[in-house]
Amino acid sequence: MKNVLEYLEQSAERYADKTVVEDTKSNCMYKELLQNAKSIGSALSAFELPGNPIIVYMDKSVETVTAFMGIVYAGCFYISISPEQPAARVVQILQVAQPNCIITLGDNADMLHQIGFTGKVLDYYDIVRNEIAEERLQYIRALSQDIDPLYCNFTSGTTGVPKGVLISHRSVIDFMEYFPSIFNITEKDIIGNQAPFDFDVSVKDIYSTLKVGATMVIIPKRFFSIPVQLLDYICERKVTTMIWAVSALCMVTQLKGLTYRVPSEVNKILFSGEPMPVKHLKLWQKYLPNVVYANLYGPTEITCNCTYYIIDKEFGLDEKIPIGKPFPNEKVFLLDINGKKIKDKETIGELCVSGTALALGYYNNLEQTKNVFVQNPSNSRYIELIYKTGDDAFYNKDGNLCFAGRKDFQIKYMGHRIELEEIELIINSYPGIDRACCVLDTNKNQIIAFYVGCMESVQVKNKMHESLPGYMIPKTFIALSELPVSANGKIDRAKLLDTWGK
Template sequence: MPRIITDFLDEAVKAVPQKIAFVEEKRSVTYEQLRSEAYRIAMPVITEGLRKKPVAIYLDKSIFCISAMLAVAYSGNFYSVIDTQMPTERIEKIFETLEPQSVITDKKHLDKVKTFYDGKNIIVVDEPDSSAISEEVIEDCKSKILETDVLYVLFTSGSTGIPKGVVTPHRAVTNYIIALTDAYKINENTVIGNQIPFYFVMSVLDIFGCIAKRAQTYIIPKSKFMFPGYLVKYLHDNKINLLSWVPSALCMIANTDAFSVADLSHIKTVIFGGEVMPIKQLKAWQKAIPDAIYINGYGSTEITDGCTYYIVNREFNENDILPIGIPFANSDVIVIDEDGKPITEGVGELCIRSDSMTYGYYKDPKKTSEVYIQNPINDCYPEIVYRMGDLVRFNKYGELEYVGRKDFQIKHMGRRIELGEIEANISGIEGIAENCCVYDSEQKRIVLFYTGMIDEDCLIKEIRNKLVDYMQPKKFMKLTVMPHNQNGKIDRKLLVSQLNDKE
């Protein structure tokens, strides 16, 4: 049983040292080469005398980035992967909180790092390193790491504008990976096509899930996602058989005729998460690859990515809600009402208790205490559960259904309305590619941003057939391209900021 995350790699090296683990555009590495590279990067971290300290990783999505993560883990410290496309101002806010004791980067980004980090401990991964690797030193470091020690701090957006650092221990990740790979039946024959950025929690499957099962991951070049046809051919040429992508990336293919470019029947599993998957685009994938298994994964950074999943096993209409399913092994769900009381009927907020739960927010005990709370159905001993901030309900099959975010819930015309419910209905309209609803609090109206071939008059008519009056958008903004953030999700904040500009 793995104790810390690097145990997965050590076991893989013993079993399949020469198997290719990760492939990118310019190179690939075997499991043995991956560990050697991690050891090489770990040595200067260790010789700096750091232990249980934060180390920032400022690298593009690459094999070097994976090696750096593992290197920090081997050294007994914890890492934060920083998005290289992030504005310097946001990086400075993260560094102000994190106070990294070292930064791992490459020659390409070295000058940029020096603009926001004035520390002396900068490790450049692609420069020759004269320091010898000492397996004895690394083994000594490993022996001192507890499974409860922190593996990484992953920064997510905060409602106050200050990024929140989610503190995640080794134990949470190893427990989650074991449950995840078992539920998704990942094995040594799995070939993963990576779309997710490495600073986004969903990437733990592509990285650590791959290593745990001695599988193989292709780091798909970002340029491929600009051209759906080239992307489909890439999946075909490399015989990729598992995708774990955000729905926006899957919809990009589904909204074109890219399926005709190449045969994708070798794809066995398609997992989507991070946002709601529209039924219409799901059906397009099912039609193109009918023998694949489709899985709706649901979770958050605070519980190490996933807590529930649903294997699609029945037909859905385009305006149906796709369930988020049942908990992973060693996870449990509790639904509470506005008074914090558990309920089994109606809509309530989802709480999770799990062995993959994180510790809270880095240097922010106040915010931590607001959402990491005492189990509302246990008053006998301390037991922390995480309040997801998501509204859910149980369907007739006993499966959870996602209704929407609490912060996407609005009160309009005297009624509580979930913007996610409006979006789900609109996504089923023929001619709609993507859509996003935001609330204009000044004008007291729901605004719909959308892309697609449908004209506004037809769209209004269809919406009137699907939604009651108080849920109907009153302002329609057709876009050429829907904006997405670095995680691939629709950029709601940007759309909200454009409300006044679109008048």
């Protein structure tokens, strides 16, 4: 297998009239998804070269999934951008991606013109009616390789410029050859999609569905602030599988949603994105005791996840849930500061990964790619690229890997990877700010912004909405007369946290 479209084609042959994906407004059968994707692919291939990026500027929906598959039929790779993203961030992503065309719906086209995009803006409903050019699509497929890019997800960057993590067909296929079988995801499952389509948790939803012939139910973002609607929707759609960010699961328990209604059809809950608080896990287990729970770990750069831990014991409230063991065909190991492999238990080192799962790198950014995709320092015999995650970890007494925090100032918050420096860069750019520093209060799970300047905290917060998505905006803003400095001349973040705690 060399192309993910084989998953769609094989399932369309077996389950032609079965619903593959549905949202609150519509649904689509496998045979419809196949035909519509081919129509879009035919339209795009008439003017776009294989290997190029195509933006999908739409809310997640049946149409978005169809557009993704159409782009792949054209031999291109897709980049999902939510219309909820601030205009300034959309501009940044477009500057990195440099696409020739964007697929969108309705009024979204006006916004794209307003921000100065000069390429083709294609209406989804125009191109989905295109006549299928089967011969051209077959020609494109014949020339394709499994190392061709499939999608590009943009994450926060240390320079203030988003980084586009480019993932190949081969990496997704390699992961999907194991992921559904490990967790017994089959054609009988209904997968409740929580994650945005520009976040790689959704990759597991989409391609698990296509591979096994399951159904994916897209859950609107707005439901996650209204537990009653969320749980009603999950129950009505008979969702069996939840592959969710930890923050989404915690939102349900924080707002006591399970006391209203229990989604009794659910039999698998797989979570990732940040450490799961044991007290929240216990609440889920209380109401759904027979569900398979698993902790998944892995940055975007290694295609979804590289380790997993199936919960098979009771944890104390002060215990750390392991991130577990590597997925098949992935090497996950720890290196010390000298680049030597760590084997001793309880010894912290940087978590590194090698194997087919590795991304192709950062799109249009060879310099940053070379910084983190490097030769394995413990292997001097042949080329073996590894990804240095920047995460610290250790082996516990059972031999399972345990997450021990970030090496730098990149954090995992609300299921997203965020560079604190990017947030600081924005605040420091304001004329009324002299200097700013952001820290993550892990106890209260919120980003705190400390700053010196004449702006009121409300002013700072409101202005940040112009250029950053909501999940990157600090929860609390604290004005100080000065920021504490450590002996080496850097802002003393630990002292700031201590001050905040008091």
